[in-house]
Amino acid sequence: MRIQDIARALMALDEAQIPRVFDALPRGRKVDVFSYLEPSCQYRLLAGMSPRAARHVLSELAPDDLTALLEDLPPDEVRRLLRLLPFGAVRRALTLLGYPEHSVGRLMTPEFVTVRPDWTVTDSLAHIREHSARGETVNVILVVDEDRHLMHTLPLKHFILRRATDPVEKLPPGPAVSINAQADRTEAARLIQHYDIEVLPVVDDDNVVLGIVTVDDVMDVVEEETTEDFHKFGSVGALNLSLRDAGLSLLYRKRIGWLLVLVALNLVGGAIMAGFAETIEALVVLVVFLPLIIAGGGNAGAQSATLMVRALATGDVEARDWLRLWGRELFVSVALGLTMGLAIALLGFWRGGAELALLVAVAMTLVVTMGSLVGMMLPLILQRLRLDPATASVPLVTSAADIVGILLYFSLAVALLELPGTGG
């Protein structure tokens, strides 16, 4: 059984059983299994361990895994755990935790292997061999000058291709892409994906090597960021933890905020309807078509917001393309609106004759077009304002489209059917 599978099986157990099963694991695999547990599970295990056992686990953990664990804990707990570690490990952990949240510094591991350009292949291989035995990543070696400034990377395979006496500087250099430790971790993900690289060196402002970020770290980041986008887009606050583990009060708090904002927005729609009370009294059948028409606008808006938010997230389109995108969306949405308008015109004719048919068809076309354009522009505007485009959530776009829809529909009704309008 592989360590990842043991970790998964362990997390599926009852809380009370987890420490007993963990204790029974062979000593050599404990730390490996521990590193694959969810932070909440790691925390509970540590809380129940003797100081001696906790010290063993913490000091064997890879530095990036230790950072990931500590950053989720309350400050008191961090202090308690750090007291268990030797001074060198504490300094290293605090250095990594000193980088801003979501920065590359928090993600990187400071364990990597460097060689100098004047070393021979034989010398380098001896050096790599030593580090490899200590479990560090050696598939990609960093070439640095005497002041540890990054020059470029070198894939391990280049060392086995060359004659033993060649100096490192004669090997064909690998990519020289690197990233600043203060940069956002999504930028590291973008670079690794764009350049198809396995290991991204992390440097400080003076180009001195501080650590590396590997492709598997980045896959986890991409998954977390996508979850955050998804949640925002459904107007849930970002959870930052598993739905399975989230407490009821956390779930409540993450959801109620947006729901109340949306209530406030829907109040505007209600107020507009109140203004048309006399119109409604004059022709109640109007109300029957209302859910259909405002939902049509909201749904078309949800579609265009979906396309835009995802395209902005993957870098498929950029904010400066807005004019072209806007023009295309106008064409597509008019076509969609006409199709849907025709579909319900028949129904309007059956319920209220030619005039009502015309009203619902025109209203649907306009509302769908407006909804689509709102759904497309909102993410772009948010991006321009340096906010997350995914904040243009489907419920937000739908509510905005509702307001536009109610106003348009009743105004058209007053104009086309010569009904009493706002304020009589």
Next chain:
Amino acid sequence: MRIQDIARALMALDEAQIPRVFDALPRGRKVDVFSYLEPSCQYRLLAGMSPRAARHVLSELAPDDLTALLEDLPPDEVRRLLRLLPFGAVRRALTLLGYPEHSVGRLMTPEFVTVRPDWTVTDSLAHIREHSARGETVNVILVVDEDRHLMHTLPLKHFILRRATDPVEKLPPGPAVSINAQADRTEAARLIQHYDIEVLPVVDDDNVVLGIVTVDDVMDVVEEETTEDFHKFGSVGALNLSLRDAGLSLLYRKRIGWLLVLVALNLVGGAIMAGFAETIEALVVLVVFLPLIIAGGGNAGAQSATLMVRALATGDVEARDWLRLWGRELFVSVALGLTMGLAIALLGFWRGGAELALLVAVAMTLVVTMGSLVGMMLPLILQRLRLDPATASVPLVTSAADIVGILLYFSLAVALLELPGTGG
């Protein structure tokens, strides 16, 4: 300038300029740049090339890149291009294209390096060196028996750690995870993510090695699958191509289907309202609160559907957890409903006294609770039916919640305010 950046810059040019700039690239980088272009751009370039130039590009392209290009082309074009290639390359391309769409077979590359357990480290390194020079992936070596059955993998670094005369079977084995070529490519992504491996061997039903899938291929798959989920969740059909490149008629077709389905669903809501026409005539102020209440249910449903769809996609929760999830959602949604009910009760009191306040508060609580439960159950039910949970899109959940909301609100109004009901 790196090849990925050249490719990106090239795609940003006007269509007419692309072939001219591509021709001017140094011969050695042409194929590399070509492999990073979008399929639509590759296709346009090929269409304008002389047969000789096209043959050069196609025969130098990595087999998995060639498969990715051919699978998006119309059959006529595939035949034309295959005629340019030597027989061996055609056979290889057709073998890969013979695997089902979205299968691991379409994703894998048949270029990998194998060694035998009885070879010495020196012999193996000589063999690896030869393949490495030909540009194949050598970071992970596959150990196979004499009939090419997969035994396990071996990281390249293990070869430099050992004495030259040790046989391969004495090296510490790497992971023995593998995947069948017929399996879905998302399964390959899951294995690579779960086991943190770089290279996943692909085998046939007899465990004979056919190729490998690498972590960078998988990152692209994850991105595509997430985009598909995102699009479905916003009730857009999966686009399978860039929003920037998508034609207007494709965009129309991908969107109109769901919009019409939703119109049909919203008709049900309209029909229910028509049934309550007399209730509305008796108290028009009821209609003012309607958008507020049905939007509240839709928004809460959108939130719970979002949480559930994403948690199912990442494997955070499983369908068999439904009872526990349902119980938690009941608690959270009642709390959300009560908060929102209280928020609008005040407004109800101001507009229509204590009775209306009670009505809107009770209706909001019930509608929010029902909406949340619908939003949570729909993805789970779809998963049980072996459909994609993301089909429980926000607009679908919102429309379902609308119907429930309209029915509940007017029924409560009839009951609490003693108004005329359906059919008088």
